[in-house]
Amino acid sequence: AQTVTQSQPEMSVQEAETVTLSCTYDTSESDYYLFWYKQPPSRQMILVIRQEAYKQQNATENRFSVNFQKAAKSFSLKISDSQLGDAAMYFCAYRRGHAGNTPLVFGKGTRLSVIA
């Protein structure tokens, strides 16, 4: 079974600074997706960024970027120029293959605080 591990239960960052959230995963599959979701206090799940395993280039979305190390099964999220609105729970997630009926498997999450 696939597992996703987030080893940092909590992180904090100064406003405008950069923070990196860690995620490792375990799978024997070669075809998969990786995601970072943000869950603010409203508990709405918001997709931050996603990465297809077959793509070597790291995904980037504005201030958010990932460091995808496929051999090491590592998928960290870097948030640049942190803003107060970035404060939330962040979940790393894995999805096997391309079939439409495959669910996401989530890590335990990292609570990010942003200090003004």
Added chain:
Amino acid sequence: GAVVSQHPSRVICKSGTSVKIECRSLDFQATTMFWYRQFPKQSLMLMATSNEGSKATYEQGVEKDKFLINHASLTLSTLTVTSAHPEDSSFYICSARDSRDSNSPLHFGNGTRLTVT
């Protein structure tokens, strides 16, 4: 963009009663929907995969007779918590992706906070 509507957002019920939660895909069809459960300060745990026109697939440890899932159309899945008990109090979230595009992201409903008294 694609939206998943989940209703109700909050429900309080008495122990022993049943509660139905609806999950609708508003502008896309979803042959598969997923139901997750989230305890306070914890992660989302997959409960079951809802399949249109067929039986749901439940994760290990999830009682199918307690958590009834019906996916009668391509845009609606329902989760019924039967004979609810206080330990069923939790946050339930549904999700779905456009079945016409397997590469499409998973969209989440806003969740339902269930409190059983």
